[in-house]
Amino acid sequence: MNDSQKLLIIGLDGATWDILMPLIKMKKLSTLEKLVKNGSWGILESTVPPVTGSAWLAIATGKTPGKTGIIDFLNKKDDSYKLYPTTSSDFKGHSFWDYLSKANKKVGIFNYPMLYPPYKVNGFMISGLGSSPDDDISYPPALKEELEYVTGKYEIYVDYHNKKYENLDLFISDLNNFLEKFEKWIYYLVKNKEWDTLFLVFSATDWVQHIMWRHIDDSHPLYEPKVSPKYKKEFIKFWQRIDKILGNLLRMVKDDTIVFLVSDHGFGPNDQMFNLAKWLEMKGYMVRKRNIKKLIKKYAYKSATIVAKTPLRKLFSTKTRKSVGNVLRTSIADEIDFEKSKAYCLGHTIPFGAIYINASNEKEREEIKARLLYDLKNISKDIGKEVEVQIYEPKKLYSGEKVNLLPDIIFTINNWRCVIIEDNFDKPLFEEKPFSTRHTGSHRLNGIFLAYGPGIKKGQRVDAKICDIAPTILHIFGLPIPNDMDGRVLMEIFEEDSEFAKRKQKYIDPSYYEKKGEDKKLKNAIKSLKLKGKI
Template sequence: MTRVLVIGLDGATWDLLKPWADSGELPTFKELMEKGSWGGLRSTIPPWTIPAWDSMTAGKSPQKLGYATFMVKDGYKFVPYRLKRARQELIWDILSEHGYKNIVANLPNVYSSKRINGIMVAGWLNLGKDDLAYPQGIMEEISSFCGEYMIDIFDVDLEKGIIVSGPQTDKEYLERCKSLFKNHSCAFDYLINNKEWNFAFLVFVTTDRLQHRFWKESVLLSHYKEIDEWLGKLVERLDDETVLILVSDHGFGPVRYTLNINELLLSKGYLRLKKEDKPNATNAVFRFVKKSRLLPIARKIIKLLPQKTRERLIKKARPVGLDKLNIEWSNTIAFAYEPSGEIYINLKGREPHGAVSIEDYETVRDEIAKIIESLEYNGDKLRIKVLKKEEAYPGSGVFDILPDLVIVPTDDGVQAIDPKIGHGEIITRNDGSFGNHRLMGIFLAYGPGIKKGQKIEGAKIYDVAPTILHIFGLPIPKDMDGRVLMDIFEDDSEFERRKPKYVDPSYYERKKADEKLKKAIKNLKLKGKI
């Protein structure tokens, strides 16, 4: 019987993997590319963890999901997406309903485990250890074999969508990542070697964590070599009925320019603050010190100050987010919240204190997009890519909660967005020593029925779910936005001969209802009631 094993490498990019594979640094990746089908995997817009993993596992675009970022707009507040949208039916739910055994471990979009036909371990957005894993007792089983299970290198405040604690020094950061990879690779090995499964989806997040902090070959190559070695051992154990798929939720690259988006909107009069929240003298002094390269001296002086004075100074000088600003909403035209590049228009009839009429909506969007696209740094034009809502999310409406404009990270534009106020500059020049997300992730398929040495083009993140359903011979719900990646299958293979079958979403709803009825009848028979 066919099995599918999906390994997720959060943030992996062919920009790193292919040169290292070609040079022989990553022999397993090289072998998989030569004996499988591979290519880029276009992520969601913006290319962020949420909604990317949801789009991948639901087969749906952000527009269909109803959210484009982790924090979604609720008036002028922003709340975690899970509070505003119902949980989607994901690939393992469909497979469970058809009797397939599943192992799902460490996917970032799984914030709490649920009952499936198999095993589920939640990812780093987990709400609490009580619902970390299903079934009961599996976490103790894993921990007895691998040591106490680690969720991530950070602790996250899920209500605010921010990291609240984690490693402080580079050394501690590297050590935590190394420990996390060792812990997760052990857990994954234990599950796939000792448990029954037809479908498994396992995700490593250390790739993302390291690339955010260090865009250095010495650090990243060392880690990918660890992954390559683990993959090599995994491939040796695969039987001739298992299809292996490697994916990432988005790509990655170095950060050279950061756009401080609310600083721009503030400077152009689109964002208005009440008088008490306007940048203060303390901010100006710290900005001058930073630009004058006097920061090391200033730090030494600050350390000599009384603790309360020191804390007060640092607090005043630190850039602050939208949620901590006293905004004059009735005179605000546009605003941004997350570091993912989304911009919202303060539209009348949609926002509590809207200032832009529906007649002016298009003009305002055009103005803001033009300003952003014309930005320069020291006379050098930045080729910043800005998309309107309907370009990023076809079929979206003016009055939904999706962003009105989205800035897409590109190598020749800006690579990071900072919504905080207090930087004192619109564009921050970075040295490229740390990384951030890009639009193009990775896809690779290897195993029986898969073409060898095939480079594919045009794959999108929501093509993964329908392709997996097709491999299992299951019909694809018509509300999935993705397509089956038919070009990965060998000519005349079972997968290639089988034509994709599409069904109304109610097909699976009816099937689920039928299964519940069968179970209820079976239970009644066992109790002697019928």
């Protein structure tokens, strides 16, 4: 194990070569141009579905949703019809930074999505999306105060969904103010904290593409010839600012530092909507309860108390709690008569459709699934327009101890171009328009990967999967890889005469790191007793 090895990992949420490569060729992004020319790079295939909640977890753990049970921000955790938020408990103990910590490596994790509440590591951890700046979002706890001393009040999110951002100039202004703080935080951490590996996640790259895609794509139905060119320039300026920050980070770290760039998914246009809830009811799979209006009214009161009186209150800020309350209040699960329903949806995130089958035995399950697959393949007849449907069966796609928690069917329409609505029976079955004027771009499967630094090949093309990041990181540090990881070490990125290429890959049982953790505790206890003169 190389005791002096440093690794800087930069997460660019939603980054896609479809955007970056044209800008590089236009000589707009000098830092990224340098990294591509002098590093190994290519596609990073995301999870199915390509959603923040599942994808960042897969990067950290090297595991697919079959082993984590996570496909979204909210997920099934048991046999009930409820969804629960992804939290740090889904990461803790089996993320690459946990293994590095137990191997006495200093780790820094900043702004990592769904990693709330933060927990103790050998270094520091700051939660990102899914947490609230009003709560304890850092380990050590005092670190948040340090960052606020640098910039003033801590922020996590510019809520591009907010109707006030119909005024796009206001969004751009607020985003730039946020980036000013963000830039100072990451520079402070790089300069002032001890780390062997540092993971910095930029979430703003995702928000910008959601809200501004219609202005950069002249084929988008909401493209406006009179104003879109102005906002396309602003979009390019945003990426140039990110590129400049990357350049500053490269200058701040030592020359022997390896740098990774990763994104959790790619991006593309959204200009269609399909109503899964309406379709399942129309086809006779899902049955609604009677007196729904009365039920929703009753639940409107209950939802507020659910958020206020459970751990959810700690997970979200007051503003976000209200939003979660709205989700709970109109939760589609409370409208469904599960005893009469053969299949159902639960209101997952809009980039994909998720169908769960309600069956008493395996034979019945297979019969219902066969009917569903047939109907999905012929969905154009129901829509009245020719569309392409991409269908995935997670229980065939993935394996693992939590695979049975996953939906029976995940699907998308027109290669993720069409968002799938699961939580509203009243909207039309199909519409040729985006989800909203503030959501005109949506997720795609192919994100980005780039590696740069000593021992890394120059100009090497890579086809990587999202679960490959964690085992590759452990290999760089000369550490054994838990054999329950689904990813592989990206050996093709290493120069043939480098120590990384010569080093043999070693796989071990995950309990190896548990033992290392206990050994470390024992050594620290003995050291403490010696200092106190007890032994």
